[in-house]
Amino acid sequence: MEYRNKLVLAPMVRVGTLPFRMLAAHYGADITYGEEIIDHKIIKCERRVNDVLGTTDILEKGTDNVVFRTCPEERNRVVFQMGTSDAMRALKAAEIVYVFHSKSSCAMKHFLYSLLQFGRDEGRDVSDILWIMDTTDVCLKCKDVAAVDINMGCPKSFSISGGMGAALLSKPELIHDILTTLRRNLDVPVTCKIRLLKSPQDTVELARRIEKTGVSALAVHGRKVPDRPRDPAKWNEIADVAAALSIPVIANGDVFEYEDFQRIRDETGASSVMVARGAIWNASIFSSEGKIPWEDVKREYVRKSILWDNDIRSTKHTLKEMIAHYYSLGLPEGLAVIKSETSADLAKLYGLEEYYEYVSESRRK
Numbered sequence: 001m002e003y004r005n006k007l008v009l010a011p012m013v014r015v016g017t018l019p020f021r022m023l024a025a026h027y028g029a030d031i032t033y034g035e036e037i038i039d040h041k042i043i044k045c046e047r048r049v050n051d052v053l054g055t056t057d058i059l060e061k062g063t064d065n066v067v068f069r070t071c072p073e074e075r076n077r078v079v080f081q082m083g084t085s086d087a088m089r090a091l092k093a094a095e096i097v098y099v100f101h102s103k104s105s106c107a108m109k110h111f112l113y114s115l116l117q118f119g120r121d122e123g124r125d126v127s128d129i130l131w132i133m134d135t136t137d138v139c140l141k142c143k144d145v146a147a148v149d150i151n152m153g154c155p156k157s158f159s160i161s162g163g164m165g166a167a168l169l170s171k172p173e174l175i176h177d178i179l180t181t182l183r184r185n186l187d188v189p190v191t192c193k194i195r196l197l198k199s200p201q202d203t204v205e206l207a208r209r210i211e212k213t214g215v216s217a218l219a220v221h222g223r224k225v226p227d228r229p230r231d232p233a234k235w236n237e238i239a240d241v242a243a244a245l246s247i248p249v250i251a252n253g254d255v256f257e258y259e260d261f262q263r264i265r266d267e268t269g270a271s272s273v274m275v276a277r278g279a280i281w282n283a284s285i286f287s288s289e290g291k292i293p294w295e296d297v298k299r300e301y302v303r304k305s306i307l308w309d310n311d312i313r314s315t316k317h318t319l320k321e322m323i324a325h326y327y328s329l330g331l332p333e334g335l336a337v338i339k340s341e342t343s344a345d346l347a348k349l350y351g352l353e354e355y356y357e358y359v360s361e362s363r364r365k
């Protein structure tokens with residue numbers, strides 16, 4: 001995957017599931033990160049091809065609980081982000097998510113991807129295409145994700161106490177071990193996402209060590225571990241990292257408008273830009289044609305959640321995050337989302353009953 005000059009959807013727990021990633025891509029995101037999933041959780045999972053949805057699902061063993069769901073349309077841009085504190089466990093987990101069968105690139109695969117994408121965009125029945133992909137073993141068993149990323153920035157206590165997230169920032173040998181192990185054994189790019197350290201010199205020193213592991217890119221969240229989201233991101237300290245490295249640096253922090261993509265690039269010299277909250281509040285931030293009304297974006301999100309049969313708790317959580325930026329959740333819309341128990345309830349709330357029926361009917365066929 002190419003990391004230069006890209007607009008990137010940041011990893012976001014409980015938000016960055018398949019429908020939100022597809023939403024961001026729909027508006028122009030080039031690379032979309034999944035939510036962080038802990039390696040301990042993944043190694044208790046199994047992969048299953050979901051013939052009804054045309055997805056690959058990573059499920060808790062022996063259950064239908066989806067831990068990670070992806071589809072062929074996002075295969076060239078989805079990044080699987082993992083939380084880990086151990087190289088071998090990280091590799092074991094990555095190998096469950098990522099399956100690679102052959103190094104030869106397959107022209108047929110690309111052709112079928114395009115057909116599938118076109119069919120879905122046009123609202124056509126794509127079951128035949130999925131069938132061909134499945135039976136010819138062309139597509140569904142190749143690489144399922146475009147890259148694997150390690151979260152080295154999470155400051156939450158569950159991460160730190162498990163030696164993961166920002167706890168790794170003070171353990172450069174462990175960082176080296178994890179990244180080199182993944183790099184040597186996986187045939188997709190390996191990257192990581194860090195926060196700033198106490199001093200710019202410390203951050204640059206760590207970034208240089210990370211670069212030496214052979215990672216394809218480094219995402220830098222321009223805040224320090226004790227910083228809160230309301231504290232301004234320090235773009236000048238991301239600039240220090242970008243100036244010191246040859247690999248692409250992905251700048252992250254306080255991008256809220258399309259124009260900010262260029263501003264942060266100019267101020268940091270970073271190749272690419274990653275956005276989290278700005279995308280929750282209006283995912284059309286990625287569109288060069290300007291934002292569309294967030295009400296429309298929200299409805300499109302519900303539509304995609306229905307299409308990809310998203311876990312209702314994740315859909316509700318994301319909707320609440322979207323709404324809370326604009327209105328109190330104590331107002332009627334927020335209360336109705338909180339009360340919703342099924343996708344059918346949400347479909348009704350957002351006037352998507354017909355679409356819900358259509359999708360449910362096609363699944364029954």
Ligand SMILES: Cc1cc2nc3c(=O)[nH]c(=O)nc-3n(C[C@H](O)[C@H](O)[C@H](O)COP(=O)(O)O)c2cc1C
Pocket residue numbers: 010011012013015034035036081151152153154193221233252253254255274275276277278
């Ligand atoms: C709801 C939410 C969930 C997040 N989950 C993750 C995560 O799973 N992994 C991660 O590396 N960072 C996570 N972050 C941090 C963001 O990826 C990003 O670094 C941070 O929000 C700064 O970007 P922003 O200023 O564009 O919001 C999360 C942030 C938010 C708001």
